[in-house]
Amino acid sequence: MTSSASVRTRWQMRRPRIQWLPYVLLLPTLYFVFLFTVYPTFKVLRDSRIYYHPSRPDRQMVTDLKLPGIDEATRSIRGPNNVGLAYFRAMVEPDSPEGETFRQVIGNSALYVVGTVPISMILALLFALLVNRKMRGVGIARLALFYPTVLPMVSAATIWLFFFTPDYGLWNQLFKFFGYGGPQNWVINPKLALWSLIIVAIWKNAGYFMIFYLAGLQGLPEDVYEAAALDGANWFTQLTRITVPLLRRTTLFVSVIAIIGAFQQVEHALVMTYELVSGEADLLLYEIYQQRFIQQDYGFANSLTVVMIAILFALTLANVFLTERQEYAN
């Protein structure tokens, strides 16, 4: 309420003046959020129906696209390049190229999430417990565990690429040291490329999630532990019966940002797997990038983006509802 205490006549008292100032101050933010978030979201929804494929001479007409449900009649109604929901239909077809790519990419992304999120969260809790003690040099340990967060992902991926080199890379040296002479080139091998991405992501994210657990640990009540110690609970019981349950909200929060973050991480793939054939180890966002800027299949890129928006939106809503439920429970 801006209350400039100006004198008003009686008829003006009944009609409060419209405040225009807040709207003016919000204009810049509203403009940029609209232009680069809201409008493009609707544009993606709209353009996922458009077939346009400049880089493929064999696919210049909609009829070249082997999609179900596109015939002369529908084309004459919709216009030349509007394929409606054909891309989405192709994605769920068992034997279309789009369907194969889509299933592979979704499978890769799911494996990536399942591979990175739980392990990095367990490590994060372990780190937090270790660093949340009085010990000489604990600050340096915290620094060593957290610095990957500040390091650019490109740098991290380049260093790890160096580790993964065959023969003299540190990773293979390590395996050789333990007497394992298995697959040498992790990054080129389609089966292992995704796992090399997962390893990099775990190394980079564990320290970031650690700080949330640290904040959680510092908010825990001391007296509960004292009572437990008096009752003769050992450290393991204290950890599983007190610490982990009390940190449930932190765990929920971290797991949501971890999953959402995992879908948006793509830079390590750009550095480490760019030599692979498209689709073999691609994550969803990387596949969108490749379809649009390398294969130049505009409609497919947009359709994949729609799927990704749906996934992230669902996750965010789940986050909102879960945290709400938690608050009611407490």
Added chain:
Amino acid sequence: MQTERAALNASAARQPRSWGVWGINLLTVTLALVWAIPILWATIVSFRPPSDNLGRGDVWFADRLTLDSYEKATSLAPFFPKWEDGHLTNSYYTNTIEFTALTLAVQLVTVTLGGFVFAHFEFFGKRFLFAFILLQMMIPTAILLVPNFVTIREFSTVYLGIPKALYYKEFSLYDTPLAMAMPYFGSAFGTFLMRQAFLGVPRDLVDAGVVDGCRWYHLLRHVYLPPSWPSLIAFGMVTVSFHWNELLWPLVVTSDKARPLTMGLLRFTQLTDIGAQWSLMMAATLIIAAPLLLLFIIFQRQFISSFLHSGLK
């Protein structure tokens, strides 16, 4: 009594007695070392002579330490600006700094104003507008690369109304620091953060200001901002580290002139004549990461607390 209490405290809590504190300390040191190996090794390798292809079994120790790799890396790619006929040339460093500084400057203004509006005013449509802005947190800019690329490419023609005939060279936003920064000018995360900070300012203080005849900008400057600097600084730190490290969006909207550091490194690693010259690659990697890492080592606490806020992002 006192000693008993102290003994209790020492034995309770998180000090496992069965393994002994030393085992836990050893575990901490080991894990920290394992996590630090990548940066340590990159540093060691970057100080080797460039010809050294590490084919020998000797991993940790070079015959001699030199700056040759750094010199060669900076000569192969324009990491640093040069002074040529009265102006600085384009370089990865200047591009990144321009992009980050531009984003930060605009964001600090919009975020402060936005937070102030939502914390201070009551107006029609307040909740709706807040939800509208928060959409940006639900639909991150990273996944809207494709349509935003088109928006940037057509910005001058469609949004500024400059006719196509005049367009391509001078008026295209494509491949400029402004194009990289623009989607981030409005920040939902920052608006939310500043609103929280401003709501923490005691209402009595604000009312006193109003009674004393403060205009809105006086209120913002003298009542709301002074206790809220920490939040604004935290937001600034998160923004700077996020954009310094950003790759994907710049990759989409720059091609040559405005390449930032991250893209420079990506291109550098894919140069054919570099091949497996790892000492050069590691030098380039460190050139890119060094400023932020140094800042982080100096301001460790502030960085960690500001990253705690960034969980909202």
